[in-house]
Amino acid sequence: MYRFKVPDILPTLLPGFLWRVDANEPVLYLTFDDGPHHEMTPYVLDTLHQFNAKATFFCVGENVLKYAEIYQRILAENHSVGNHTFNHLNGWKTSLAKYLENTSRAAETIQSNLFRPPYGRITPAQAHHLREKYTLVMWDILSRDYEHSLSLKKSLNAIKTYSRPGSLLVFHDSEKAASNLKTLLPETLTYFRDKGYRFDALGV
Ligand SMILES: [Zn+2]
Known part of the structure; x- marks a missing residue:
């Protein structure tokens, strides 16, 4: 079982x-x-700004309605947004009709052609339908920032070791990732900025 890096065979x-x-x-x-x-997204935006970095936010529709002003701030600061369903549904446990309906509901507020399935779990039928409208975005590197038992040292080490040109890294602007993210994000940005990397938003 891989922990941080997607094995090269998986995309194939x-x-x-x-x-x-x-x-x-x-x-x-x-x-x-x-x-x-309400707290973590402004933190992420402030931190990205310090590094002149752009990023992509896969938003949950119900959270966009709850925090409309913060959502507008993401757009105003020229980051990208993507659809992450309205209720953060697990595709493996959701019927095709319900999954598509929930994604459309999120699309009422999230204007984007990017979609990331919550938990990375999506059935072939769901993917087949959503591919008509969306680029389905997975990842190269998982920070595992949501794990409370996470070794920050191991996670940072994995991010530094495995990230390569074009890597997609996953973090969370959520409650459960808060304490880990406040170390992982600035450390990642500092390390790769010093190596000459820039940070871009998807689809821009
Ligand atoms: Zn998610």
């Missing part, structure tokens, strides 16, 4: 998803799932 086994951007230059794509969140 699961084609039709974006796992990494084809890049020859030193660029990373930081992504933040599950927000907006």
Whole structure:
């Protein structure tokens, strides 16, 4: 079982998803799932700003309605947004009709052609339908910032070791990731900025 890095074979086994951007230059794509969140999203935006970094926020529709002003701030600061369903549904436990309906409901407020399935769990039928409208975005590197038992040292080490040009990194602007993210995010940004990387938003 892999912990941080997607094995190279997986994208071959699961084609039709974006796992990494084809890049020859030193660029990373930081992504933040599950927000907006009243405290963590402003923290992430402030931190990104300090590093002149852009990122992509896979938002949950119900949180966008709850924190509409923070959502507007993400857009105003020229980051990208993506659809992460309205209620953070697990595709494996949700019927096709319900999954598509929930995603459409989120699309009423989230204007984007990017979609990331919550938990990375989506059935082939769900993916087949959503692919008509969306680029289905997975990831190259998981920070596992939501794990409370996480060893920050191990996580940082994995991020530093495995990230490469075009990598998509997953973080969360959520309550459960808060304490880990406040170390992982500035450390990641500092390390890769010093290595000459820039940080771009997807689809811009
Ligand atoms: Zn999520």
